[in-house]
């Protein structure tokens with residue numbers, strides 16, 4: 001069979017990076033054969049034929065991932081009616097698998113520590129990306145139980161709003177409750193907008209006061225925020241309380257070099273290959289990223305309740321940002337254990353270098369590259 005050749009003119013510096021990190025450059029030859037994926041919004045199944053007619057292509061059901069369909073990579077969906085109407089999401093199947101790996105049940109409190117621009121309840125350090133996330137929650141009418149905080153995921157400390165907080169609320173209720181959160185509206189009162197702008201200025205100039213809290217840029221009607229006072233929302237709990245009242249599920253889809261995403265690497269054709277050094281290859285940036293990934297994993301795990309599960313993922317295929325982070329984390333955390341991902345039996349992926357971890361890549365999986373590890377928190 002004739003070997004498929006890359007259409008991407010990968011520069012020598014990038015090929016060196018791949019070689020150093022033992023990544024097969026072959027994956028970048030698959031960019032024309034890797035499909036695009038969509039997820040159908042639950043409840044939109046009846047519109048499947050209509051959607052196919054609108055985007056002028058047949059959707060191929062992804063048998064191993066419920067609700068997902070593949071389509072040829074050249075089909076654009078962003079301007080299509082079903083996308084604008086919120087019937088379909090553009091999301092890679094590997095990212096869908098990472099979410100499925102969390103095994104979320106109805107009623108679970110889920111924390112997504114690097115959420116933008118995805119649409120799970122969460123935290124992100126980049127305000128503009130989180131604002132895009134808020135737009136998506138509103139477009140897909142998904143935000144009813146969500147809260148979105150602009151915050152650093154390495155230090156974020158807020159617990160889910162649980163029943164025990166309701167009992168604390170009763171104490172507050174005895175006093176006159178001032179400054180309680182009303183139903184969220186995009187039209188903030190002038191005073192509030194002014195306060196938020198001041199907080200942002202302070203953060204930018206690092207004059208953050210000790211009362212500076214993560215900025216809440218959205219909350220749904222059923223998120224538990226409506227009726228709370230600021231003190232109640234921002235109260236902290238002891239580490240022993242976290243074991244029982246922490247999050248049931250945590251996703252740490254960490255910032256990384258994105259080298260496993262062919263579509264991301266393809267963008268350098270427009271950005272200029274010379275910018276690759278600053279964005280992907282720079283050794284100092286890689287070291288900083290590894291530190292950030294570890295800190296995000298440590299803090300995400302700290303906020304997990306005992307018995308809960310945390311999924312760590314990156315779209316890098318380097319060992320340093322994946323297996324090395326996992327190994328270091330396990331060595332330092334006796335309450336952390338890797339968990340096999342039950343749903344993965346039928347997934348088209350490989351094992352990572354550590355048993356129970358998984359690797360998706362364009363050649364093996366026909367998806368974007370993704371590393372996935374799942375941990376549970378043991379009582380110690």
Ligand SMILES: C[S@@+](CC[C@H](N)C(=O)[O-])C[C@H]1O[C@@H](n2cnc3c(N)ncnc32)[C@H](O)[C@@H]1O
Pocket residue numbers: 095113114115116117118119123124125126129151152153154253254255256292
């Ligand atoms: C790989 S992306 C997440 C993609 C997202 N899970 C999705 O599916 O759309 C990583 C995100 O981490 C955010 N980020 C970077 N540093 C962070 C930090 N210290 N705390 C929280 N988020 C951070 C970036 O702004 C970026 O949005």
